[in-house]
Amino acid sequence: MDELSKKLNTYFQGRVVRKDLTKKIKEGANVPVYVLEYLLGMYCATYDEDSINDGVERVKKILADNFVRPDEAEKIKSKIKELGRYTVIDKVSVKLNEKKDVYEAEFSNLGLKGVVISSHYVREFEKLLSGGIWNIVKISYFYDETARDVSPFNIDSLTPIQMPNLDIDEIMEGRKNFTKEEWIDILIRSIGMEPTQLDYSVKWHMLERIVPLVENNYNLCELGPRGTGKSHIYKEISPNSILISGGQTTVANLFYNMASRKIGLVGMWDAVAFDEVAGITFKDNDGIQIMKDYMASGSFARGREEKNASASMIFVGNINQSVEVLLKTSHLFEPFPEAMANDSAFFDRMHYYLPGWEVPKMRPEFLTDEYGYITDYLSEWCREMRKHSFTDAFDKYFKLGNNLNQRDVIAVRKTVSGLTKLIYPNGEYNKDDIAEILRYALVGRRRVKEQLKKIGGMEFYDVNFSYIDNETMEEEFVSVPEQGGGKIIPEGIGKAGHLYTIGRGRSGMIGAYKIETKVVNGSGKFEKTGLGSDREAKEAIETAFRFFKANSKNISGTISTGTKDYLMHVQDIHGVGLTSELALTAFIALCSAAMNRPAQSQIVVLGSMSIGGTISKVEELANVLQVCFDSGAKKILIPMSSAVDIGIVPPELFAKFQISFYQTPEDAVFKALGVE
Template identity: 65%
Template sequence: MEEWKLGNETDDANMVIDQKLRQYFDGRIVRKDLTKSIKEGANVPVYVLEFLLGQYCSSDDDEVIEKGVQNVKRILSDNFVRPDESQKVLSLLRERGSFTVIDRLTVKLNIKYDRYEADFSNLGIKNIPIAAEYVSQYDRLLCGGIWCIVQLDYEFCEEDKHNSPIQIRKVTPIQMPHIDLAEIKQGRKHFTKDEWITILLRSTGMEADKFTEREKWLLLARMLPLVENNFNLCELGPRSTGKSHLFKEISPNSILVSGGQTTVANLFYNMGTKTVGLVGLWDCVAFDEVAGITFKDKDGVQIMKDYMASGSFARGKEEKAASASMAFVGNINQSVDVLLKTSHLFEPFPDAMAYDTAFLDRMHCYVPGWEIPKYRPDFFTNDYGFITDYLAEFMREMRKEPWGDACDRYFRFGSNLNQRDTIAVRKMVSGFTKLLYPDGEFSRNDMEEILTYALEMRRRVKEQLKKIGGMEFYDVNFSYIDNETFEERFVSVPEQGGGKLIPEGMANPGTVYTISRAKSGMVGVYRLETQMLPGNGKFERTGLGSDREAKEATNTAFNYLKANGGGISRSISTTQKDYIINYQDLNGIGMTKSLALPTVIAIASAALNKPTLSSLAVLGEISISGAITKVDELANVLQVCLDSGAKKILLPITSAADLGTVPPDLMGAFSIIFYTSAQEAVFKALGVE
């Protein structure tokens, strides 16, 4: 009964969407099941096919639709020019004196003769004069060309052999000749956010009802390179999840580079012909199977890095600019859990890119392709959506509008975002806003939703950079701050262990979480991450700024190890190793001075290459002589431990007397491990009996 009710509600919702689409976007929509049925038997671009269907099959009457489908099939059969049949069509044109073709027309101005001339893509004929009225009416003819139904005449004149005998009598575009953005912006006002997402996804051929809310957002993220200039996206995941579908089938403004091997001349600039490559001709250049990307030129990756960062590149004496976005899609051949434990999420890239942090840092967005289910036949919609070309032109026109500051009305970014992070997040905010709210009408909650996804997609890039590049990329705790309440909210990536500041699972050796009071009086969570290198006993600290008391506490820890490290383990050397520790204030409340004991444990963990216990919070402090000090306001500190995700507490025995002040349900949330000395604290933190 419940299933029947749910099915009825879905049907009703679909009827409402269909009615609104016919009311506000008549002639701009098509039933996607018709596209599927004809596409399977006709090798014609989807956007051409859907335009014809939109013209002939825009009705609820099955009889009208059937008649329209037959018309479309007949038109394609009689008039669509296949490149291998171009001579046959030209022969028919000559014999009959006139013929109608469907072909892609590109027009250029011949300044020498002061006339416009058309080139036919499949027919293979060039420089055919075309009336200026068509060019002014359909400006896309000059900008990469459009598919048209063209009525041609053939008249050979013996006296005028220099001019072509082929003349254009009439041109009827079968792509959108131009688009009225005001129409879309006005039409959007009549739909809810969920209805609009459904329409966008159905327009790409997908049935939105088959996906979860999060999966819908991930599918929308694939559209960002088409709606945003100079946007760099990466998506790696299992096979058959439709990673390249959008770039190959849906948009006439993107190109999919298959096979991987390319050249600087093909992609960026040909020095011989002095022409700009793919990045100057398309809105998006997508690379299929990233594992196979290779450049024949040695400087290929370097030029790509330059372009991805600035939207320009230098070749010879000139610097060229272009607006094409770049999408990198490929397969992950093992589970994400295994990949995260053994390597990093960029590992499928070729070595020249996979370990080049400068290249990877230019990725604005990493879509977790492993979260999108493998496509099944019922994932493809049979309902109404926008004609593909209408959707593509909407996205293309929206590229001209920068909306990156849309979030500033309600929120600002946390301190962990550097300039590259900010640019990346703003580009995603701009892209999502243009897709979902092209009319500019959105609420605080709408923007918070967009901002959360944008921060997550960029943080995924930063987390992998931290794995590869170490200390340089340690600021990964992305957050946003509400302009009204000043509340800071942190955004996590699901595969890193949820939204808690202290994640589940084993941390890397040298990583320690401690909870203590900052100078401001607030209790906060602090993370120490340690690197050990061959050296002569240097101790470097980052993240402390000019905090004198915090530095003194870390000096206390290093001096303690100099005197007592051998008693813990001979592997702890303060003369033949260098240590670098990054201290992070995860709550943004200011640094604590209680860092001596956590620093001792962090250095010991790195030196022994042994991680601390999972979900462990270190409490307490040691003095310069090694004496342990108890935790003040233990109940408050333990509450912060619970909120932060800690499950085990390393506690000084001197605090045992204060456990009576802690509520029983709070006490029951932890495994408490007592220690009586700094040495014992190290052993117990590392799980050494």
Template identity: 70%
Template sequence: MFEENSKSMNTLLQEAFAGKIVRKDLTKKIKEGANVPVYVLEYLLGIYCATDDEASIEEGVQRVKGILADNFVRPDEAEKIKSKIREMGSYTVIDKVEAKLDPDSDTYRAVFSNLNLKNVIVADFYIKQYEKLLSGGIWCILRMNYNRLESRYDEYDSDAPKGGKKNKVSPFEIEELTPIQLPHMDMQEFFDGRKQFAKEEWIDVLLRSIGMEPTQFENRTKWHLLARMIPLVENNYNLCELGPRGTGKSHIYKEISPNSILISGGQTTVANLFYNMANRTIGLVGMWDCVAFDEVAGINFKDKDGIQIMKDFMASGSFARGKEEKNANASMVFVGNINQSVDVLIKTSHLFEPFPAAMAYDSAFFDRMHYYLPGWEIPKMRPEFLTNEYGFITDYLAEFFREMRKRSYGDTIERYFRFGGDLNQRDVIAVRKTVSGMIKLLYPHGEFSKEDVAEILEYALEGRRRVKEQLKKIGGMEFYDVHFSYLDNETFEEHFVSVPEQGSGKLIPEGQGKPGHVYTVSYGDTGMLGVFKLETEVVGGNGKFEVTGVGYDREARENLKTAQNYFKANKKLISGSISIDTSNFLMHIADCQGVGTTSELALCAFVALCGASLRKPVQSQMCVLGNMSIGGTISKVPELANTLQVCFDAGAKKILLPLSSAADIATVPSDLFAKFQTSFYTSPEDAVFKALGIE
């Protein structure tokens, strides 16, 4: 077990990972003046600033600045760099290079991103070593030559038809190409180094390695920042993060890892993302460890079957194109902005709403998500959130991520726990993957306790339940089983896991309510089911009825008028002590979940008026369902299964149902119906007696 000591984190890092760390303030200092990815900068800093001596560090920083000034190709200086290569004959450049196969000449041709060069021949062995050159390109340090005598064209061979096409060849040649990444990784050295840190210290090391200062964040925020790394260590992991702007959602996928690619704007094609049938080449999912979509609202496939192929890949890690089925290991990340407050979104819609219309109500697509990271819990980035301390060189961190993809800890859960009954197979797979990913990040050396696994398991269950809660809103009763739990293998104790933003569990509180207060569940004018609370007070007066909370909704007011008239005509059937001539009745309708005004209130309003008049409360945690006409005819509850699920989520333990709804009980999952103490009524008066517990 790790023992506390007085060594600073920086000293520990220097001893455990000598030559693999860099001071992040150096990265920040140079990054502000150089528009290059972080891993490009730290590759150079790791070479020239791997020392504790301040003078040597300063000298190294100046040298890195000089290299970037002289060798990093800026688009506006491309012609100057080309001239240097020509005049000097040989020159080193730093640029992003992408290669393509030219079938006419049977050669690979490179395109330079900033240098604006085309048709530069790339040796075949570079393509075999670095396949990512063929998909999206990679940043490289290159020694470039200029061959003045090289023919500008390749002819077809002598057997080619007369007048055959000529292929232009660039006079620029690649003498040496080195991708900006580590050539190998000693994992045992990494594991041995990890053992020297406590869990909290190791979390701080990882966060500093991606440029964050952990002392500025709460523990829960730290875990969210760690969760952003799971797609980089876990194969075929699907992560969604939606939240406010400026929280750094896409930073890690664009800047930190050279093994991930960020698709800005979301525009892509099946050929680019999955498989190009014309060229018979696999797309981005086969070339990158992680494919991230920035701004999910803009996701758009030019191919009509794009989303279907994506769903297939997200579910199985494979997809069919033409006559073949292809496999790939890339994780999929979806990040975007939520423009409304989360409270409003939960009440009026669902948390996947920012996705484009083609996906927004596709429950099968969202069911593939393994984790929904609550981006609204991460603060907007400020200067003090960026660290000045030591962390891993980004290349070293990226190689650690890549090596951990070869391992799995998904079966760790069964050592100590088993899943509750509400998790289906997709839920189990999602939770296993999240647990595996977090263990890879926190305990890569494989040493952890039961308490460590429980902590990770609860976090994993929360993120998957957040997905399931939204699926319930989109797909209804198909996804009713959202009450996730896990059981201890030793004590058999069951632990339930909730999501913080789902506050509906307290809408119908425990304990005795006030007389005249009644809860019901009905459809609002937004078309969504929600909880409504009727609060009724009886004061001295002359028989007036006043209603608030329904605005100018004519249908709702007519429904409440029905309750008032029925109350006046039939009050004596409830109790001879009720008098309306000397009382005024004040009623307020509260829309507890923001689903809009409902008109299904007559029966509940009648119960509320009787309860307030008799000074008798409705039974504890009871929800009164159903409606009635002016003549007292009872109407049954529409969509009974969905309605009962909302009742349960809101905290109801007792249900009062019209007898006419008994036939629909078969549509309700048995384990859901068993959660309630259910009573049936046959008339409005019967509903009052049973709601108030009058024998």
């Protein structure tokens, strides 16, 4: 045992289990982890190695004798008949047979159907009616010739494989004996992972996966590569969550069955997870609309009734391309089905986007051999914490920046609340502790907002999330790692002939372009690279050079077009495809290189021109300015013809720049290069 395991055994004796025992038995028994650890907690809660080995053998024997394997169902049924009574471990679901006015149980692996079950079990364990739960069941056999349509199998007793009670004060007191780092490691070991093998940022992602289990009505999305354990917690670790594999469901199953007047999965479970989001389909046309309603408010209307529920919604799935490619060609919600993929209102309800690509693929060394909480103890604690709220945890120290709207604020508060419940359940934290959680919460919600901006345009322009220190009034901004932030246009004066513009690429998306120009001794040749086979982009660059040759003397008498060669390279920075809006920026770049005079720091040139020097206005000015800001621009050169569109630009965005207007190409050159 390492030191942390010894400490854990000291303060939580009987509540912990050695996770390698789970791993050993799990490999030979296809039962959920919480079923195994329920048994291990009963027979292996000790320090003594011999007693642990005896306990493991006992658990193995119980599973060998009582756990029902589907291929041995007939053998077990025969045992029940021959012995008269037998105990089995199986997943049991219950339905009401209204024609007979009885509840009937169905055994998942045993294959029994129509077994009458007492209504008091149904009242006590409602989840039997919704998907079923694992139980230890004593079954007896009695065949009555006069009742041919009644099953001869009878349920004598049924015990759900869950802890009967939880002392929440035990956890609150026990938490005081551990540091923040130790407590995080304990939680990660409790879900079967070895924290010493994980980066610090990955540990936080592991904790975020647990948040839907401690926070009511929490909407989490995690997309990433295969094999990173995205659905593991919701399927194996908690008996209070259900994983919908394949994604196909109905409104009646998920929300409310109007025929039987019974609430669906969201009313029975703490968390409902959709595996493989690409396959999410509703047989009902209004399914997605009802889901949006529920994700926003925790309630939904069916018929004349409005129902409330507290289940969190989790969406997990695979990204088949690299994140870089997705960001350039589409958005990070692209794996969702077509009915959702461009629905900004649906994604706006996501409280957090967990970057699955930052979590490593599972390998044997990532699984722990040390002690952690029995998963059932962990899940019952999570369920108890749903009654508490820490949404105001940061108000004493910080307030949120003005770019967060009401939905953003709710999302950030919910994430802060969930992580605070997990790491500081007794409410004992300081300013630095809560700042760390707040930053993490802001990044995940900003990731959602960045994608909404790509889907919905200017409606979601306000993505620059920040928090303000109540004491110093300093504002701290958070960035999303994969976006690259303002690194595209670096600070400081660049090289002569280097210029940036923003335009709409062939893909239909707006992106940044860099033009690099070099002048060498020669005979007036012009070479261009980076344009591929894009005819319109080539024509725009040719237009710039012809205009440059004809009008260079209007700029400076020192420019020579006959004794110099000009080399130009165009870079499509965002990978959105080349644009035809390059002529004016290319002309300024040629002038800059010829005069050996760099453009002003962090300036972007907008607008284009014809061969005769006619300036064209900027289309979708607000969207273009948002990309300018995201790319790191501080100064913007805008054609005078676009001044009429300034009114559609949000004032907060317009105020971020130093704006200059130009009327002619020559005017644009002087202003871009800072020539008076």
